[in-house]
Amino acid sequence: MVTLAAILGTLFPGDVPQRTAAAPPGQEPLPDIEIEPELQNQLMSDGDSGYLIYFREYPDLSLAYDMNWEARGRFVVNALQQAAARTQKNVRTYLDAQGTGYTAYWIDNVIVVDSSSMNTFNGLMSFSEIAALRARRNPILYEPVESAVSTCSPDAIESNITHIGADQIWALGYTGEGIIVANIDTGVRYTHQALVNQYRGNLGGGSFDHNYNWWDPALGGSDPVPNDWHSHGSHTMGIILGDDGAGNQIGMAPGAQWIACQAFEGDDSELLECGQFMAAPWDLDQQNADSDLRPHVVNNSWGDCLQYADHWYDGVITSWHALGIYPVFSNGNAGSQCGYPYPPGLNTVGNPARAGNVTGVGSTGRDNGQYATHSNWGPTDYLDTVNPRGYPDLKPQILAPGVSIRSAYKSSDTAYGTMSGTSMSSPHVTGLVALMWSAAPCLVGDYAATETIIEETATPIPYDDGIGGGAHVPNYATGWGEINALAAVQSAMEACGGFTFGPDSIINTAPNAVVTHTFTLSNLGLADTYTLTLTGGGWPAALLTATPLAVGAGDSAQVAVRVDVPDLEGSDTFTVTAQSWGEPVDVISVTGTTQASIVAGLELTPPSQAHTGNPGDIVTHTYTLTNTGNYTDTCDLVLSGNIWVTGLVGSAAVELSAGASAQVDVEVDIPPQVASVIIASDMFTLTATSRDNGSETANATSTTFTGVNPGAGLSGNQTGAGLIGTQVSYEFTVTNAGDYTDTFGLTVTGAWTAALSADSSGELPPGGSTIVTLTVDVPPDAGDGELGLVTLTAASGLDAGVQTIATASTAAEWYKFYLMLILR
Template sequence: MFTAVAALIAATAVPSVAQQPDEHGAQPASIDADVLAAFAQQDSADVWIVLDDQADLSAAAGVADWAERGQAVVDTLRGHAERTQADAVALLTESDADFTPYWISNRILVRDASESLADSIATVPGVERVALPTELAVPEPTETTENTPADTVEWGIESINADDVWSEYGVTGEGIVVAPIDSGAEFDHSALVDSYRGNLGDGRFDHDYNWFDPMADCAAPSLVPCDNHRHGTHVTGTMVGEDGAGNQIGVAPGAQWIAAKGCLYLGCPDVGLVESGQWMLAPTDLAGENPRPDLRPHVINNSWGSPGGTVLDPWYDEISAAWTASGIFGLFANGNSGPGCTTSGAPAHSPESYAVGAYAADGGIAAFSSRGPGPAGDIRPSIAAPGVAVRSSVLRGGYASLNGTSMAAPHVAGAVALVWSAAPSLVGDIEGTRALLGATSIDVDDTSCGGTAAENNVWGEGMLDVLAAVDAAPRAETGELTGTVTDADTGEPLGGARVTIAGPQHRSIVVGTDGTFTRRLAVGDYTVTGSAFGYGEESGAATVVADETTTFDTVLTILPTHDVRGTVSDSRGVVLDGIEVAIGRGVLPSETTGQDGGFVFESVPEGAYELSATGSGCLVPAAREVVVAGDAVVVDFTLPDVTDSHGHFCRDGGDVFIAGEDRLSLTGWDAVTTVTLPFPVDFYGEQYSRAFVSSNGVLNFLAPSPGGGTTPRIPAAAAPNAVVAPFWTTINVEATAGVYTGLSGEPGERVFVIEWRDVRPLSFEPELTFAVQFHEAGGIVFSYADLPADDPVALGLRTTVGIENADGTDGLQYSYRAPVLSSGTSIRFDTLDIAAG
């Protein structure tokens, strides 16, 4: 389980000079002591403005329809936040502050706030307090064992009797969507890819509404799910994982999953968790636009929290309450701070939360499993589930056995998916589902931390038994709907076709290679729609009868096809080669432009598509809606340059690597040294004769700064400035590595190179080699000689690449935390006047 590295406590507030009653005697909001301490050490700090008034969601929670209920909750929260935050927003806008308002928890994040601004904020009506942001850590589980296929269901699945639910009721979680807020998920892992909601079949994916990376930890923009830790991939596998080849790791393999990356590689900032919690209530497209509350998940797993016994600022209670009001079942790992009492972590110990403890295969409670009671005397955990030696998916297609209440919680998330799939009348009934899970759990008498034999602070209400829960659930009469999707011309089955079923229950199925599907459904009338890429949709009506099998076959007709072709140019009309062009969000393999800038998609089925062209960090991507019908379609793209205010632009190039010759005295972590330049370097209108070179893949022209810690986006006001960053991240220059300089060429055409050779980023084993070239005639080139192609960290996943001016107000960022670099390539930065000359 994730444990806190910063105490998530509402620090004791003490008044500053500005925190005195106003002329009417009204008391201003409190400013937390740690905020005042931060201002005593620095000029500015990021702060939370916490509003004291929370929305009343009771009316919205009473709406019956799933989509309308979700929208009602979102509308209520948004409207309440807009009204109650209006005065604070007005002050911040007038102060030209950098701020983001949130509505799921009534608060505003202000970046780089000064003490005087904080004092002013504290006088605004409705503001309760001013607090510092906090962060949680991502520690390794207590044990790790890499595993091979088990060829059977995992012990945890058998222990809670999930496999019996599959066999006795034919229910595996169909129609239910689960979601982790975690370190992400490896969406194309063989055990996860089939259950990912963004999987359209035929190797096509749509990540809109299915993936959210609020801190752009996977890339910027973050367009594809990733997991740079493995924790989230493991958790997701326990909920839904199955690869069809012996790895039956998931409790509800028939359910679908989406994910929000609330945690970075090394921590979980509260702002990321708040944004993830808000996105879950109203998922958006990848641009963060067009929210769809109807696409929210049914179950959210939270395998993170604060240390045992910590009292949490109740920001997450507001999120949990909003989820519950919308019908989302949110649950939390109880913590790994046992075996002592009163060690339950936050927010698991909150009255709003449903908390999960961990037990082992021998039936004993895990020693690490946190115990209650909670701060308010509540029994914690709520229930216990398997959490020792839990085998599930990890990165790069692997499997591992891990320990923790992090591993127990997703067993319960999967169990809720099974119960709601078997008993749709319970969907959204959080109180009823909690009661059902508790009533059907297996009591374990352990009152060592208080409670009773039936409900105590070691086991909660006992050991999870999902078969008993489904047995006791108010299930409707069911029958089976089966059918085959075939090609109208050949009569052959269409493997990978999608069948959508709408009626008393909703199902979306990607059929197997034999084109068949079978689903157990509540009795009633349904509309069944078959679709496949390259074919027209076909719909029809089917009636499911109790204890009978209804057959509904779908025959699809292939569509006519036409070519789609075009040319890609830059803003000066120069054709661009090596540009990736995609059609229909990946319905066909992407094409790459040739030396003439041209591309062609052959035999595209008739229909409407989005056609997009993407270069690199040097060019602005473009997209166009096209309709394929009749003759060949011709679409030409112009990709504008990404420029800064000074007029810099960049271009990707090939292998122009020049090695250094003279080794600098630069070793270890966060080291810096001064280098005298052999000729003046013109940079943002200033000329420099020396550079301060850091071990961390960055140099600047102003002061000896290693640029350590979390690398910023470019531009950024914080030092260092006047930055040249070919691979800015935390790097160790070991004894076998080095940073070298070299000079080549004739006067007027000389090239001065600074090379980082065989260096290693933090927590990274392979060696990297890259360099900066300063050209006397003008221009700066980043070149990359050796970046292992099989690891995203080596390609820039935790890296900033770009240039920045002397006061951090202007810059050209090529990439930020995006794995877009590769060996044998280069990036050249020039100004428009140099290019014209």
Template sequence: MAPRNRRSLRAALAALTSVLLLPVGAGVAVAAPDPRPAPSAAERKIEPKLRTQLEETPKAVFWVYLDSAADLSAAGGQKTRAAKAETVLRAKKDHAARTQADVIKALEGAKAEYTSYWIVNAVRVVGSEKLAGTLAQRPEVSRIDADDKVDLPKPAGGSREKTAADAVEWNIDRIKAPQVWEQAGVRGEGIVVANIDSGVDYTHPAVNNQYRGKSADGSYDHNYNWFDPAGVCAAAAPCDNNDHGTHTMGTMVGDDGGNNRIGVAPGAKWIAAKGCETNSCSEASLLASGQWIVAPTDLHGQNPRPDLAPHVVNNSWGSAAHDDWYQQIVDAWRAAGIFPAFSNGNSGPSCATSGSPGDYASSYSSGAFDINNAIASFSSRGAGPGGILKPNIAAPGVNVRSSVPGGGYEAFSGTSMASPHTAATVALLWSAAPALEGDIAQTEALLDGTAQDTDSAQCGGTAADNNVFGEGRLDALAAVNGAPRGAIGALAGTVRSGGAPVAGVKVTADGPIDRTTTTAADGTYRFASLSVGDYTVTAAKFGYAPQTAGVAVTENATATGDFSLTQAASGKLTGT
């Protein structure tokens, strides 16, 4: 991962201002005094890198950060994940609208090109040195930074050659995901995972049926399921021009129904945001993607729906140096009940090499180990900032076979490959134990407490907790077995009309927990791992009158909820 230079530049500037004064005549050349006046308080808000850019060009892209953040504490009092996300969206947008008003008024007065962001309370501006200086004088502006990019890590150390199918891959078996499928009876049903990556080839047979935008009748609706902020993909549909995003998504949910069982939670659904244009990720796309995760929008970026936010977001990207620029996004995800999974970086084997945002205390990052349970040489080590444990956990990340665009499969290596295992294990957990859904802290504690302790004294710590393996090696089965599942039952049924099965019917179960699914081609549906209790179940599809029924789910049993829909009256309308 390529480092971001902002922090190192600031550190270098600080060092230059504190050099020792040496006596004249001691054999040391003395530099002439700098004739330029010291920068003013307003000028010091402008990043030196940006000042240089603005001296060399009439206009540059820069970021205006305001000095306040929204209070998200109210989200913690909400009972459902959808309500948490709605509260975060409202608080963030209201705060940004109020505090950015004068800055935006100044930008419009200057006829400057700008984009407002609510997720971090910042405004992206294309402007001149004079405009930057004017904005820096405003008291509510805390800093003005240059526009940077984050490199999307290339797979390291793994074979990129075509590999043969091997049923359940070694990495999936190693974390005991198949045992979760068999013993707990869950494969991630009812959970939506997302990635911010290079995109996804949604036509790939290993991930196509798991795409939330695919209907039971085979049609697609990409609204609220796909986001391409830079408009890279030619069609308004998911694409991947790098391989990376399709590979990480395959590790989370991949299963082609045959021998290619490459995913940890193949029963989960997926959505995606293309935060990385090609081999790198612009700040604009990463921030826009961070907003979209909290509240997915239609294909025009309008009409946000926080109720359609994913449960888990995987981030297999980052820098090799610490930078807190993405901190507010991660905090917003947590407040919204969205689990933030990150790769820990590929800058090992030295210690203190964890990269951002994976090195944040609020991010859950994964290191990488190989088929022999040995840590990968490239896997970044901790400690993190302030001495915190990093990575949080270790997962398979060497020669991981997964999907790539065009229908193929390849084996890649990197902590990029490790993090999706952790993200998808959360999907298994929340599917198996609905009471955990949206509870980030308890989920982290469960992952930590059930990881297989793996000793390494290289970068400090103990056998149980060290800065090479973190809490240990990921164990999905132990995590699910340790989860507070409570009394669990299931609900299944068939939707018909006129005696014939109806595919693509949206079935919603509203009760102790909420679940939504669609009927298969034969009209059947199933909710596994529902908390015991009374549910109101609704079956609805355009062209039919919706139907609702009450169903009681009891422990260790499958309740039946069949529906017979009446086709609505229809007619033809023509005109010019």
């Protein structure tokens, strides 16, 4: 890959130029206070302006990375608050004396000035603790490039979720439990059916506590209930974890919990305040901040349209890293909002996704795994110093589905809609981090290791980003590729030495039976031992697997539970819990449900048949009777509808265990007085009835002909050849070789896949014929000269025992194909 340095001159104008302020009369400016030209110009033009005051001191937080979650949060927040209080004190005293409105933050050592005069601004030049004065920012919500209200109510998991394998992680027993996610967005409709159960403020029973779980910087405590003014925030949160428990499975990590901070009704100060709320959420009075309640991962589907690095939010992101909070940002979209074409081309990624220490996310289609042309490209001039993996200027890092994504809408508790954009892609990654950290707790707070796993397990999407070398990976359009959730979680568990146990088991059976539930315990780490505990359930049950259970590194073992089902209908559920001995201790529980009910079922095959014979012959019709129910049943056999003497061979009562089959023969006596020159026939019906359930029956019919001499004819065997991966066709002639109108059933068998143009000859008069086409698929992995034999069978409709066959032998060729290319 061509690096940023090679194309810097043509792509980037560089950082925003910074200079010192012009000296006020009688005062020399401090030469190292950086001032943005835009701010200086605005003050000179308008006489007053708002601005951002950045301070020099930022505490050393390196010790935090070795602390546990609670200690880490308290250490970082305390250090940030102390640094801000100490270094902002003099400036705040000065601003207060000037009567200037402002808001001070500690998440980054910054003060946001609402508006001040040029004189007040110039007075700040005397404060050596100030590092920079910058203009106010107005980041934008990355609006969807398409959106629509959804009226359908699917009863399956959304295809964007299954496409990247999140549902397969749920089957392993991990849905994000124990992980708190958050978004800084337009708010969240907390009562929405797909979100309410996952809201951390839901106390159950219709009660809610919004303290520490919701904040609106614009309205503060006067807006005490989570809400959404746009739908964007509800939609992104739904993609992270949405699930209503009744068919609307729209989210990646439905077992996680969420909190939220509402922004984009104002300006940069809202985003700084939301960033601080994430570090240590506070109550609805904005008091009693508690870092223990911070989220693990924050989704940010917002940014700007700048084509150079803007560092205004750096302090927030750096503090999040120290706190162990994983930052995910959308890359931004093509279209009218930023004026980029489709695809947008190089150097279109916005800030803060442009930052080297965040995971920048682009888009693929809903479920096709292909680059979506609305997704903005890198490279970035804000180089990655945390986890570069050899490509420090790479953006995006990763892609996720972002086209026509169905999720929650704000208009009602049951409203859903589709949106397209990178705003929809980043929540997939946020949900994936939640799944990874839930399944692999040793990774919690480890940004670099987590991002590396996500990138290494991604499905590559080669793409030509125009820098030379054709389609390649990674690249500035598709990064390392599309997230593969299952592979990422499995790799995370291997890194932490976790295990999987499951899936849950459901067995349907008859009463008074013994069933065995089986579960798979897979050890993803070093050799470990597991304690197995069987609990719950009212029916007699026993753990058949010895406990403790030792499982080698990377090995799997089966855990079996026997249930003695009583002689009654009903359902019973037990739980098996596996607890690892090794560190870290992990506990996973699975359930086994036994459902006992009497299910009767009978089947007679074939459902109809025909045979022929001469006057005075005894013709035998053979059937297979199968008990498709779940218990041993006795079936009574009855013949009806016949004129000729017809009888069962053997008993008229057959006892069959569940799933068992028996042969039933019926003999028909063709009357000797029927003249052989006269075509005659007789039909009977065979009925099997369950003694335990008289409404359960199976029927089959059969016809006996006399005075008929059926005959089947097929043209001869054929041979052919075809290139591997292609099809070869053969034509066969089916002939009625009998003396009466007949229809011939056609079937094909063989090692290679083959198909017929029709499964029947249609009605043919004596001597009549028709042509059928047989198509044989030559396997793409067949060896040169390998033969595939396929057999075509034609069977008389008058007598199933009258059949004829023909074969098609196909030779695979592949050397000939390459030879032709060489000769050309």
